[in-house]
Each structure stands twice: as structure tokens, then as C-alpha cells.
Amino acid sequence: MFPILGLFHSLPSCICTFYAASSSFLPVKRPNSSPASNEGSSNGGSSEPPRKFQRVGKSQRPVAVPSGPATSARTRFIRVHEGWVPLLRVSPAMSQVAIPVRQTMLKVLYTRPKPTLAAEHALKQEEELTYRNTEARFISHPSVGTESEVQAREEARKKIAALCLTTVHLEPYVLSMDQMKQWEPHEEGSPMACDRCNQRFIVKRRENADHCRFHWGRREKRRVYTCCSRTTDEEGCETGPHVFYESDPDILHSRHGFTSSRPKNGDEDSALDIVALDCEMIYSTGGMRVARVSVVDGTGNEVLDKFIRMDDGVEVIDFNTRFSGINEENYSTAVHPLESVRESLDSLINSETIIIGHALENDLKTLRMIHHRCVDTVVLFPHQQGHPYRRALRALAKEFLGQTIQAAGAAGHSSIEDSVATLDLVRWHVINKPRPKPPARYVALA
Known part of the structure; x- marks a missing residue:
């Protein structure tokens, strides 16, 4: 190489001048040109084709664009959440992964789950925690814990659901007359x-x-x-x-009379052996009155759910919606007064039926019902400070069943949900706790 360079410098100046003049005709890299300049060159300019690996125009990175119409970044975002999925417009030669594979992955990201799912979930949990306030120590989920813990909870849930309660199970739990008297609490x-x-x-x-x-x-x-x-x-x-x-039975009886549950009518009686019952109450000019009653059978199936119209001359003061779940809209569907609803209850409950409930004396008082075969979760799960304190139903359901109930906030409670919860708590107690001593009248029969 170096001898050739030396030979080049030793040539006469005329030859060097000729070589320099000739070098202007050597092919060079064609500059990027606009369509206008290309049009001019086609008429009289150089027609030399570009080299094989020459890049023409500005390089562009692959971008995702929406497959539907979009006019702005905000429109693209909204369109995507309404169902549009971005379409990849990428040259296959510039992608290391097959375009159909990338498009499928992108579709999955946009269709499941929603990008706001985590935020919505957190807000719901915060709302529930705020409503329950100091009673809620944590928010759990069935999927939280080790595999063995999750499996154990699922097996326990299935075991409770599979238990079909009978009178044999519940006979030792029936409250005595002394226990019922202990929990007894205008116009x-x-x-x-x-x-x-x-x-x-x-x-x-x-x-x-x-x-x-x-x-x-x-x-x-x-x-x-x-x-x-x-x-x-x-x-x-x-x-x-x-x-x-008001809780004084004499005053309550003066407003609407108490009646006992009917006796059993032979072997063909339509009444059930076991029911779980819950009532929702509102404030009226006649005190606190029942506005909804719900009943489920021993397997948890709904058998009665009715809204109750106030008696003639009794007017509503407050629907107490936060706790009753009753509002003006659903109360307007109430057709039957308490007397008519009691007749419907008589077809399901006789004097031998075992009624399960939570703080059941309140429900029986508002129904004006006298019944002596009761199982109360307030007694089964006593407060640590003893009588007359009692634990809330939602706290019991959370601790023993791992369920969150009464979480609707200002929308109120559901008597169906509460009835099923009390039934499941009794099932749990039958499975996991020693049976209480039966009253003396049942020991004599044993």
C-alpha cells in the first residue's frame, strides 16, 4: 500500500490534475431527496438506482396504533377501554417476534383484566373497611394463605354446606324458658x-x-x-x-297483639322442622315495626321473603335504610299487613318448629309471635364480657365462617343474607363445638 502511495506522489503534476478532474465523475451516495427533487431528476438528472443496503428517508420505530378511528391521545385511550384493541403496524423484517404472536399478547393485555381492576378493588376494600371502622382488623380473601390453609378453609366450607340440620342436631341447643326470659330486653x-x-x-x-x-x-x-x-x-x-x-311486651301488645305459633296438625302438617328467620325494621308512629321478614329452610334455601305494610293508622317516620335496607321504592311494593304475613308464616312454622336467629327476641317481638323452640347465635357465641353484651352477626360471620356480610354501607342489610349466616353459624357450631347440655325436660326423655 505504501509503495503505491509513493508512486502516486511521484507522478507529474499534469497527471495528478487530470486524475483530480476525473474523480468528480465517480459514483457517490445519493442524498435523501424530496418528491419534488425526485421528479426533477427524472426529467434530466441522474437516473442511478440506489445501492442495495442504502436507507432512504428517516428511520421510524414500530408503534401501536388503534384499530378503530381515533383523533387524539385521549380518544385513543377511551376507545381502547370501550373495546378497541391497538393494531400493530410493524414491518415483519424489523420484528424479532412474529407479528401475530405480538398482536395476540397485546389483545390479552387490553381485554383481561381491566387496567383499573386493581384500583377499583382497593377502593371497594377501603369503603368496606371505613364502614366497619374499628371492628375490622383486616380484610381477608379465600385465596390468601398457604396452599394447605386455603385447602383447609375450602374443605371446612364444603363441610358446613353439606350438613343438613335435623331436630336431633338442634334439640340440645333449644333455649329454656329461663334463658328466654333472661334475654328479654306512642301513638x-x-x-x-x-x-x-x-x-x-x-x-x-x-x-x-x-x-x-x-x-x-x-x-x-x-x-x-x-x-x-x-x-x-x-x-x-x-x-x-x-x-x-319500645320493648315492654305490655305496650307492644297494646299496639298489636301477640299470638302463639299454631299447634302441629297431624303428620301431614306443611310446617318445616327447622327454619332460620330474620326481620328488618323501620321507625313508625307506632314505634319500631317490622317491614320485611325472610325465612330459609334447614338447607339454606329461601322459602319466604315479604315486605310488610304498616297497619292502618300507623305512619312511617324513618325507613332506617342504613340498617334495614328498606327504602321508599321497595316499601311501595308492600301489599300485605303483618296479620296477613303471620298467616303465611303459620304455613311454615308450628309450635314444634325450631327457629334459628340472631338476637331472636327482637324478631319475635316485632312479629308479635310467641314461640318456645328457639336457637339463638347470641347464646351460642357469647360475648367475652358476658350478658347482656352480645357480638355482632357480621363479626361472628367473619371470624367463624370467613365471610363478609352487611358490607353494603348506607344501602343497608339483607334479611336473606343474615338468615343464611345464622344458619351457617349453627352448622359450624354443631361440627366444631361440643354440644351443650340439653335442658332437664329432654334429659328425662332420653
């Missing part, structure tokens, strides 16, 4: 004490009722309310009409 224009703020007021119907400030949550030991964490010295967090609640 429009009459003065009463408000069940919410404890002030005296004149009972008026809903459209004319006087209002007060109150807390819908319970007061804890540290003198704060579970609904808003305010202290007892602060103003209530909610406004509503004055209402009253």
Missing part, C-alpha cells in the same frame, strides 16, 4: 324519648317530624362513635327525624 301526638338523641319529643309522621343530630354508630369504651370517630362531647354526624323504640 302519634304522644310524648316519647328519642331512640337516637334521648330527647323528649312529640311523635309525628314522617313529613311533619322534628329532626335531631345523632350518631348511627355505636359508642365505644374510649368514648368515640364507630361511625365518625367523634367523641361523645361533639355534635352528631347525621341528621334525621326523632324516633322511638
